[in-house]
Amino acid sequence: MSKTILLTTLGLGAALCAQAGDLHGKVNCKGVRDSANAVVYVAAVPGKTFAPPAAHAKMDQKNLVFIPHVMPVLVGTTVDYLNSDAVLHNVFSPDACCDKFNLGTWPQGQSKSYTFKKECVATLLCKVHPEMEGFVVACPTPYYAVTKADGSFSIPNVPDGSYTVKVWHPKLKATQKTVAVAGATQAAFEIAK
Amino acid sequence: MNSPTHQRPGPLLRCLILLALFLGLAAPASAFPIFARKYQTSCVTCHTVYPKLNAMGEAFRLNGYRLPKETEDLIKQKPVSLGSEAYKRVWPDAVWPNELPGNAPLAVNVKMANVYTSSTDASGSKTVVHNDFQFPQEVNLFAAGTLGEHMSFMAELTHAENSDGSSGTEIEHARLGFESLLGPEHAFNIRMGKFAPNLYAGFQEMWLMTDNGLDSMFNYNPVGFRGGIGMLDDAAGVVSLPARVRGIEVYGVLNHRFFYTFGAMSKIAPGANAPVTGTDALNSTGSPNGNFNNSTHKDVYVRFDYKFGGMGLDGDTEGVTLPPENWRENSFRVGVLALKGNATGVDFLAADANGPVIDPVDGENPYHQQDTSYIRTGLFLSWTLSDLNVFGVYLNGKDTLELRSADNLTLVSTNDRTYKAYFVQADYVLAPPFHISARYERLTPGDTTVQPLKVVNLNFTYLAAANIKFMLEYNKADQSGVGTNKSLNTVIRAAF
Numbered sequence: 152m153s154k155t156i157l158l159t160t161l162g163l164g165a166a167l168c169a170q171a172g173d174l175h176g177k178v179n180c181k182g183v184r185d186s187a188n189a190v191v192y193v194a195a196v197p198g199k200t201f202a203p204p205a206a207h208a209k210m211d212q213k214n215l216v217f218i219p220h221v222m223p224v225l226v227g228t229t230v231d232y233l234n235s236d237a238v239l240h241n242v243f244s245p246d247a248c249c250d251k252f253n254l255g256t257w258p259q260g261q262s263k264s265y266t267f268k269k270e271c272v273a274t275l276l277c278k279v280h281p282e283m284e285g286f287v288v289a290c291p292t293p294y295y296a297v298t299k300a301d302g303s304f305s306i307p308n309v310p311d312g313s314y315t316v317k318v319w320h321p322k323l324k325a326t327q328k329t330v331a332v333a334g335a336t337q338a339a340f341e342i343a344k
Numbered sequence: 345m346n347s348p349t350h351q352r353p354g355p356l357l358r359c360l361i362l363l364a365l366f367l368g369l370a371a372p373a374s375a376f377p378i379f380a381r382k383y384q385t386s387c388v389t390c391h392t393v394y395p396k397l398n399a400m401g402e403a404f405r406l407n408g409y410r411l412p413k414e415t416e417d418l419i420k421q422k423p424v425s426l427g428s429e430a431y432k433r434v435w436p437d438a439v440w441p442n443e444l445p446g447n448a449p450l451a452v453n454v455k456m457a458n459v460y461t462s463s464t465d466a467s468g469s470k471t472v473v474h475n476d477f478q479f480p481q482e483v484n485l486f487a488a489g490t491l492g493e494h495m496s497f498m499a500e501l502t503h504a505e506n507s508d509g510s511s512g513t514e515i516e517h518a519r520l521g522f523e524s525l526l527g528p529e530h531a532f533n534i535r536m537g538k539f540a541p542n543l544y545a546g547f548q549e550m551w552l553m554t555d556n557g558l559d560s561m562f563n564y565n566p567v568g569f570r571g572g573i574g575m576l577d578d579a580a581g582v583v584s585l586p587a588r589v590r591g592i593e594v595y596g597v598l599n600h601r602f603f604y605t606f607g608a609m610s611k612i613a614p615g616a617n618a619p620v621t622g623t624d625a626l627n628s629t630g631s632p633n634g635n636f637n638n639s640t641h642k643d644v645y646v647r648f649d650y651k652f653g654g655m656g657l658d659g660d661t662e663g664v665t666l667p668p669e670n671w672r673e674n675s676f677r678v679g680v681l682a683l684k685g686n687a688t689g690v691d692f693l694a695a696d697a698n699g700p701v702i703d704p705v706d707g708e709n710p711y712h713q714q715d716t717s718y719i720r721t722g723l724f725l726s727w728t729l730s731d732l733n734v735f736g737v738y739l740n741g742k743d744t745l746e747l748r749s750a751d752n753l754t755l756v757s758t759n760d761r762t763y764k765a766y767f768v769q770a771d772y773v774l775a776p777p778f779h780i781s782a783r784y785e786r787l788t789p790g791d792t793t794v795q796p797l798k799v800v801n802l803n804f805t806y807l808a809a810a811n812i813k814f815m816l817e818y819n820k821a822d823q824s825g826v827g828t829n830k831s832l833n834t835v836i837r838a839a840f
Contacts, residue, residue, distance in 0.1 A: 182415035184422075245433045274430040281427035281441065322416070322429075344415065 172334035175305040178298045178318055181343040186302030188221040189342065190288045192295035193306070194315040194327070201293050203227025207264065210275075210285060212240040217275055217285025221321065223295040226270055230287060233262040241278040249273040249289075272319060286321055309336075318342055376488050377451040377811060377839050379409065384420040387810035387839070392671040392733075393779045394813070394839060396553040396771065399673050399728075402545075403659030406597055407530060408496040408523035409488060412659025421446035426492075442492035449489035451839060455482040457555075458834040459507065465827040476507050481835075484516075496521035498539070516588065530597040530658045540588050542595045542605040543645045543681055546726050547737050549587060553771055553781055554803045555817045555835050560765040560785040562587045566743040567687075567715050569696040571761030571790020574797060574823060583687050583715050584741060586612045591642075600656030603649040603679070608642040611685060619691035619712070625752035626709040627700075629691040643685025647724075651677040654728065671773055672730050679724035687715040694747060697794050697825065706750035716758070717744040736768040743790065761790035769801075779805040795824035811839045 174193075180186040208228050211218045213235040224230060234240045234257055242263070243253035248271035254263040256279065267273065267289035275285040288295070296304040309332050316338060317327040323342040330338045380387055387394055390401030397405060403412055411418055427441025459476040481504065488498040500517040519537025526532040540548045549557035557563075559575055564584040566572035572584075591609030598604070620630035651657050654675025655666060666673055694701045694711035703711045719742050726735035741763045747756040769783040785799040803817045815835040822828045 182417060184417050245430055274428070276428055276430055276434070278438070281431055281438065282425035284425075284428035284430065 171308045171310045172332060172336055173305050173307050174294070174309045174316070174330065174332055174336050174338060175303070176338040176340070177302040178304065178320075179302055179339070179341040180298075180320060180323055181341065183320075183322055185300040186298055187300040189298040189302070189304075189318055189320040189323075189340075190221060190223045190290075190295060191298065191304045191306065191316065191318050191340070192223060192288070192290040193292045193309060194317050195291055196294075196310060196312070196314065199292075201225055201291075203229075207231045209233060209262075210287070211235050212242075212277065212283070215280050215283060217283060219285075219297070221286045221288070221297055223288040223290050223297060224267060225293045226267060226289045226291055228289070229264050229266040231262045231264050234259050239279055240283075242275055243278060244273045244275055246271065246273050249287075284321075288319055376486055378445075378449045378486065378488050379404075380811070381447065382421045382445070382449075382489070383411070383418060388776070389670065391810075392771070392773060393553050393805050393807050394811070394837075395551055397551055398671045399655035399675070400659060400670060403655060403657060406595070406603070406657055407659065408494075408521045408533060409490050409498075410496075410523075412661075442495070444491065445489040449487050451486045451488075453482075453484040453486065453837065453839045454480055455484075456836045457481045460832040461829065462831070463827060463829045466825050473507070478505065478507055480505060494523050494525065496523060528598075532594065532596050534592065534594055536592045538588055538590050539593075541591065541593055541607055541609070541645065542603075543607070543647050543683065544585070544587075545603070545605075545647070545649070546677070546679070546724055546735060547767075552769075553779060553805060554769075554783065554801055555815055555833060556801050556819050556831075557587075558767055558785065559799065559821070560767055560787040560797065561585055561737060561739060564741075564763065564765065564787055564789070566718065566741060566761065566763055566790055567692045567713050567745060568761075568789075568791050569694045569701040569711070569713070569747070570793060571743070571745065571759075572763055573695075573697050573789050573791045573794045574787075574826065583612060583690070583718060583743070585683065585720060585739075597656075597658040600658055600660040601651045603651070603657050604647070606644070606646040608644050611639055611641050611643055611687060611690075619689060619714075619752060621752045623751065625712065626706070626750055627693070629693055629712070639689065641686065641688070643683065645681070645683040647679055647681040649677055649679035649724065651675055667730075669776075671776075673728055674730065675726075675728045677724070677726040681720075681722045681724060683720040684718070686717045688717075690714060691752070696791060703750035703756075709750040711750060711756065712748040712752045714746045714748065715743050716746050718742065731773040733771045734768065736766060738764075738766040740764055741790075763790040764788045767799075777807045779803075779807065781805070795826070797821065797823040797826075813837050 178186055178189045180189055203225050208224045208230045210222055210230055211233045232242045237259050239256045239258055241256040245251060248269055249267060252265050257263055267287060270291050271289040273287045277283040294306050294309045296306045298304045311333050313329055313331045315327055316330045318340045319325045320342055323344055326340060326342050390397060390404055392398050423443040423446050425443055429441060431438050431441040457478045459478055460474055462472045464470045483503050485501045490496045497520050498517055502516045503513045505511045517539050519535055519539040522534045524530060540550055562585050563575045564572055566584055589609035591607050593605060593607030595605035618630045620628060652675060654673035655661055692713045694713045700710035703709060720739060722737050722739040724737050743761050744758060745761055746758050749756055765787040767783060767785040771781045773779055781803040783801040787797040799821045801819045803815060806814045808814060817833050819831045
């Protein structure tokens with residue numbers, strides 16, 4: 152009897168572990184200096200919706216640069232924009248998917264917030280410093296990652312299943328493909344202009 | 345009409361002409377280490393022996409200083425952003441975004457020459473200069489590059505020292521380019537400023553591997569009592585083909601192989617721009633006004649080319665097999681060119697091979713002349729077969745010359761004079777560091793009483809490094825009845 156229970160428990164445990172895994176791999180970005188800053192994300196998980204996190208995401212403006220340069224968030228997330236520079240900064244977006252918001256200007260040490268209520272790729276600009284540029288990618292699922300300089304990414308705990316996985320990059324054409332996730336799964340992408 | 349007489353014996357004028365034969369001065373340099381730094385690549389990526397361009401270099405130049413199908417990762421010097429790309433969507437609520445070169449886009453060319461010359465005039469009198477150390481002969485400061493996706497710029501400041509130690513500084517080029525404005529990429533581009541026009545693509549002095557330029561093309565003076573007799577000093581500018589223009593030019597490459605250009609430029613004015621009349625005009629043309637005329641009139645030009653084989657003029661290589669050696673290809677390029685203008689109001693004193701021609705009515709002072717209409721038509725050919733490039737131009741010129749009285753008040757006669765000029769040059773790559781060139785030029789002046797000018801130019805170049813070259817160049821210019829000039833120059837050029 153105890154042997155049966157043990158075997159059943161082990162079997163159930165193995166089955167549970169096999170229902171999710173890391174989706175990892177590489178994005179080869181052609182025509183740009185390196186393969187960083189591509190956002191890889193699962194477009195939708197059938198039958199599931201995801202509540203936005205209570206904790207705000209944070210983007211800084213420091214040394215006249217948006218940090219991070221590219222930030223994926225779950226739809227519904229509120230992003231806090233902090234000014235860490237000794238000069239005034241502004242954050243606005245020309246994109247309709249985020250209502251072309253403009254948060255005004257604020258000094259060092261203060262922050263202002265915006266909630267991304269819709270799926271959106273938002274370009275962030277600063278009216279005070281036109282060369283500044285950042286991106287928020289509001290994704291429909293919490294399964295997303297940003298590539299490193301070598302193009303590598305890892306999305307943890309993606310449930311097993313077949314999904315459309317999308318890749319977006321600030322300068323290259325987006326792409327997508329169907330990936331069957333079964334435990335730890337590898338996927339490779341190539342994007343270009 | 346009374347017969348014209350001459351004010352002075354011929355030999356002095358002949359000496360001046362002989363001197364002018366020499367003063368088809370060295371070709372200005374045009375190698376931009378700026379781009380070697382920008383792309384972290386060698387000069388020989390674009391040059392066979394600088395400044396001569398290979399097929400890639402010509403495509404780079406026509407593309408507005410951009411590599412064919414250029415991507416961000418090819419540019420090693422990251423540009424300075426003047427605005428995010430997204431600001432294009434914000435315009436006109438914000439300034440259109442652009443870029444600056446990441447580093448100061450400057451380069452320097454230094455040229456030193458050891459000059460040996462021998463000139464013999466028609467009377468047999470000989471002048472020889474041994475080992476004139478012209479150190480330096482010329483220093484050029486260049487600035488060139490791109491400003492974002494659709495703009496480029498180029499400027500050249502030249503300081504030249506003459507053999508007697510006198511010197512001069514000139515802005516040789518200063519232009520802006522606006523690229524790929526309409527239609528397919530490379531199809532429609534505009535340049536404006538002071539520049540060597542694309543009318544001369546392939547044979548303008550700044551792209552020749554030789555030190556001596558093409559006097560027969562650019563330094564002939566067609567104004568003379570019976571038509572032109574020979575050369576003018578390059579510094580004075582000439583009414584034949586101006587080496588550089590102040591103008592606006594449209595050019596483009598269509599379907600990778602068809603090239604066109606047309607442009608309008610300020611009228612050239614090597615003589616006096618403010619003609620005088622009456623007693624002020626006696627033996628005088630009034631005040632010169634530089635090389636360009638500020639009148640309303642503009643000269644116009646046009647050229648059409650087609651390239652068979654080899655790399656496309658925009659750098660396209662689809663369906664083409666090219667050898668790994670970047671100076672080699674098998675191609676043939678043919679072009680037709682034309683320029684039309686007038687130099688009305690630009691005043692000259694009439695002269696022929698024997699000197700100023702005296703107005704018999706006045707008895708003492710020479711006639712005046714103006715070139716009231718000129719047209720140049722030509723054919724350009726360039727054949728490249730592996731290591732050999734043979735190219736040349738045949739040019740036909742017609743000038744309507746107005747002869748005016750010594751007081752410049754009366755039109756005496758109007759005559760059409762034609763001249764012909766051609767050159768053939770063969771450049772050969774013995775091995776990447778060693779190059780030879782041989783050129784023959786012939787100019788048949790408008791004055792049919794003057795013999796043709798024949799020029800032979802031989803060059804051996806040793807490319808010590810991609811940006812340093814040594815040249816041994818022999819030039820012989822011979823015009824029967826005027827004299828013969830020979831030179832043997834040893835030249836060192838460094839670009840950095």
